[in-house]
Amino acid sequence: MSDPAALARFIDAHPRLFVLTGAGCSTGSGIPDYRDLDGGWKRRPPVTLQAFVADAKTRSRYWARSLVGWRRFGRARPNGTHAALARLEADGRVEVLLTQNVDGLHQAAGSDNVIDLHGRLDTVRCLACEVRTPRGVFQRALEALNPDWLALDALDAPDGDADLEGLDFASFRVPDCEACGGLLKPDVVFFGENVPRERVERAEAHLAAADAMLVVGSSLMVFSGYRFARAAAHAGKPIAAVNLGRTRADDILSLKIESDCAATLESALLPLSRLRERVG
Numbered sequence: 678m679s680d681p682a683a684l685a686r687f688i689d690a691h692p693r694l695f696v697l698t699g700a701g702c703s704t705g706s707g708i709p710d711y712r713d714l715d716g717g718w719k720r721r722p723p724v725t726l727q728a729f730v731a732d733a734k735t736r737s738r739y740w741a742r743s744l745v746g747w748r749r750f751g752r753a754r755p756n757g758t759h760a761a762l763a764r765l766e767a768d769g770r771v772e773v774l775l776t777q778n779v780d781g782l783h784q785a786a787g788s789d790n791v792i793d794l795h796g797r798l799d800t801v802r803c804l805a806c807e808v809r810t811p812r813g814v815f816q817r818a819l820e821a822l823n824p825d826w827l828a829l830d831a832l833d834a835p836d837g838d839a840d841l842e843g844l845d846f847a848s849f850r851v852p853d854c855e856a857c858g859g860l861l862k863p864d865v866v867f868f869g870e871n872v873p874r875e876r877v878e879r880a881e882a883h884l885a886a887a888d889a890m891l892v893v894g895s896s897l898m899v900f901s902g903y904r905f906a907r908a909a910a911h912a913g914k915p916i917a918a919v920n921l922g923r924t925r926a927d928d929i930l931s932l933k934i935e936s937d938c939a940a941t942l943e944s945a946l947l948p949l950s951r952l953r954e955r956v957g
């Protein structure tokens with residue numbers, strides 16, 4: 678049996694899927710990921726919440742790199758993986774789609790029932806008064822304050838970051854909250870930061886209502902995602918994963934497919950839709 682056929686059988690046997698997605702879904706949209714095939718870091722780990730809050734220069738460096746990185750990140754479009762998962766939801770097979778990605782591409786592809794586990798990069802939040810600003814508005818404020826930085830370009834890094842190095846980041850100006858003067862931060866969960874409890878509980882309730890778990894494009898190396906695989910296994914729910922390379926949950930998977938996410942999902946969903954046409 679080919680891998681997509683095994684996945685088709687898995688999906689057909691479990692009508693309510695708890696879908697968990699990661700960076701591997703978005704690499705096909707031009708957004709790089711952090712992990713190599715072994716689940717190790719490809720690059721320097723991202724900035725921590727502690728460093729971001731404690732040090733103005735760290736914030737300047739973060740936003741200067743983000744000024745450059747956002748220009749392409751903000752324009753990224755969904756790919757075949759996002760489209761296939763949106764179709765799965767339209768077919769009524771998705772209990773919820775929990776994503777570790779912060780790019781909003783599942784929603785852009787038409788998925789409605791999405792929990793953004795790590796938040797969204799297209800929103801900026803004030804750490805003091807919680808006011809939220811669209812990232813596009815904040816981008817224009819950054820550009821207006823830092824005209825000398827507009828000509829710079831660098832290779833894209835994960836999460837809307839760009840590999841800008843060796844510059845005097847202290848000279849980069851970052852606006853504070855217009856309402857209260859507080860520190861502004863992208864509305865994403867940083868490394869070293871906890872996922873809001875309410876969000877975890879909402880996802881756990883969906884997992885309890887699901888028949889099985891489908892992991893797409895995640896190595897599950899980050900505990901905030903891995904915990905759901907552990908919980909699924911604990912509850913006796915089977916887990917299938919489509920991912921290029923190792924996952925932290927390899928020992929508890931019922932089905933593992935190590936190949937391209939978009940191609941695998943597209944071939945797996947094809948027989949299901951043919952079946953539906955025959956039944957309909």
Ligand SMILES: [Zn+2]
Pocket residue numbers: 803804805806807808854855856857858859
């Ligand atoms: Zn504020």
